[in-house]
Amino acid sequence: MHASTLTCTRITDIGFGRIQAVFSAEIAPRAGQFFLLQTAPSDTTALLHRETVYPFAITPAGFTLEFQPGNIPATLVPNATFDALGPFGHPYQFAARQPRILLIADQNPAPLFALADAAIAQRGEVMLLLGQPYPVRTLRPEIEVQIGHLPKLFSQTQTWADAVFTTTEQTFPQAKRLFSGSLPCGIGACHACYVRTPQGAVLACKKGPWLAVAPD
Numbered sequence: 687m688h689a690s691t692l693t694c695t696r697i698t699d700i701g702f703g704r705i706q707a708v709f710s711a712e713i714a715p716r717a718g719q720f721f722l723l724q725t726a727p728s729d730t731t732a733l734l735h736r737e738t739v740y741p742f743a744i745t746p747a748g749f750t751l752e753f754q755p756g757n758i759p760a761t762l763v764p765n766a767t768f769d770a771l772g773p774f775g776h777p778y779q780f781a782a783r784q785p786r787i788l789l790i791a792d793q794n795p796a797p798l799f800a801l802a803d804a805a806i807a808q809r810g811e812v813m814l815l816l817g818q819p820y821p822v823r824t825l826r827p828e829i830e831v832q833i834g835h836l837p838k839l840f841s842q843t844q845t846w847a848d849a850v851f852t853t854t855e856q857t858f859p860q861a862k863r864l865f866s867g868s869l870p871c872g873i874g875a876c877h878a879c880y881v882r883t884p885q886g887a888v889l890a891c892k893k894g895p896w897l898a899v900a901p902d
């Protein structure tokens with residue numbers, strides 16, 4: 687388990703109640719991985735206060751995190767430090783040389799952004815389908831955005847994509863879905879994240895957090 691300290695270097699209010707914060711970090715995650723961020727003072731119940739966060743805009747010096755309304759750490763100010771564990775999870779690599787990826791979100795698109803970064807780094811194309819308003823002016827210009835009824839938008843775009851990822855609870859054929867349950871330890875120790883997939887039951891913290899969805 688990697689423990690590290692993240693230092694907030696910049697905070698931006700991007701609108702819609704959302705905050706993006708840049709952190710300097712000693713460890714660079716890879717696309718698709720997550721950290722467990724301690725957002726409350728250290729105490730004996732610290733595990734309960736760890737927030738699962740998904741870095742994007744990753745550089746050797748650090749990365750960006752986005753916090754949704756109601757989920758912004760009270761101690762988040764410039765120069766604040768946070769203890770973090772990670773990175774955890776299976777890094778995602780696209781098989782296609784110039785992938786076309788379709789990203790689908792309603793409330794929370796931020797976990798998808800590192801996948802968009804990776805696809806763009808491979809000179810791929812990225813389309814983001816949003817079911818809710820979002821400050822789209824803050825997105826990378828390479829990302830094409832469509833906002834509306836997600837099943838309808840998906841039906842219009844699914845044949846275009848090499849790979850599909852979603853943060854919603856809806857089922858989209860061929861999509862990998864972000865595991866939405868609790869990830870208390872991140873290292874396969876607590877077994878709280880067992881989930882059924884078409885490949886059998888797996889630990890989301892080891893094989894995920896992006897997982898194919900088992901049929902009902």
Ligand code: FES
Pocket residue numbers: 868869870871872873874875876877878879880889890891892
């Ligand atoms: S989070 Fe503990 S086993 Fe996966």
